[in-house]
Amino acid sequence: FLTSAFVNNPVLSPPVNGPGLAGYFDTKKGYGFGLGIQSPRNSGIAVTDRPYTIGEVDYHTPKFLFGQAGNYRLWGRYNGDTRSRAVGLSLDQQLTQRLTGFARSGITGNTAVDEPEWAWSLGLGLSSPFSSRRYDHTAMAFSRIKTSTGTKEDAVEAYYNFFLTDHMNLSFNSQVLPHAIGPLPRGNDFITTFGLRLQMDF
Numbered sequence: 398f399l400t401s402a403f404v405n406n407p408v409l410s411p412p413v414n415g416p417g418l419a420g421y422f423d424t425k426k427g428y429g430f431g432l433g434i435q436s437p438r439n440s441g442i443a444v445t446d447r448p449y450t451i452g453e454v455d456y457h458t459p460k461f462l463f464g465q466a467g468n469y470r471l472w473g474r475y476n477g478d479t480r481s482r483a484v485g486l487s488l489d490q491q492l493t494q495r496l497t498g499f500a501r502s503g504i505t506g507n508t509a510v511d512e513p514e515w516a517w518s519l520g521l522g523l524s525s526p527f528s529s530r531r532y533d534h535t536a537m538a539f540s541r542i543k544t545s546t547g548t549k550e551d552a553v554e555a556y557y558n559f560f561l562t563d564h565m566n567l568s569f570n571s572q573v574l575p576h577a578i579g580p581l582p583r584g585n586d587f588i589t590t591f592g593l594r595l596q597m598d599f
């Protein structure tokens with residue numbers, strides 16, 4: 398996906414790059430715990446002052462719903478610089494060997510001016526959509542975000558990824574914003590885009 402709402406949780410609101418530390422403990426029994434702390438600014442001055450902190454608990458199981466693998470994550474964060482906090486949940490669950498469902502949600506408290514109040518998204522991904530295209534995959538997702546000003550934005554994205562070689566993929570992508578926000582021409586809050594992306598790994 399290219400839409401940021403499908404890449405990271407919008408209410409995560411990570412700070413700009415700066416010094417920090419992160420640790421993760423894997424119990425080897427399906428459960429894991431993570432903790433991170435980072436300076437909220439990249440000035441290099443007073444890096445321990447009002448830090449951005451985040452914690453996560455996750456669970457991975459090879460057999461859960463429908464006897465398929467699933468991943469579940471619960472996280473919480475506090476930004477000492479803006480004094481805002483948020484909690485979020487994300488999951489992905491295989492429904493069949495080829496079909497996977499995924500969802501993400503989050504809500505903030507003491508929302509900063511540039512942070513959304515809440516957001517959620519869900520979608521489906523399908524691998525090997527055709528017997529003749531074993532290594533292709535396709536997916537579609539929908540998201541809704543409520544901004545700090547009270548407006549809402551919806552987004553829909555779909556893509557089809559063609560496997561070309563072990564180091565090259567070609568993707569067709571379409572994004573639709575039924576209720577876009579921002580500086581847009583009058584009467585034009587419905588936006589559709591189409592794209593083509595070639596990815597080469599070396």
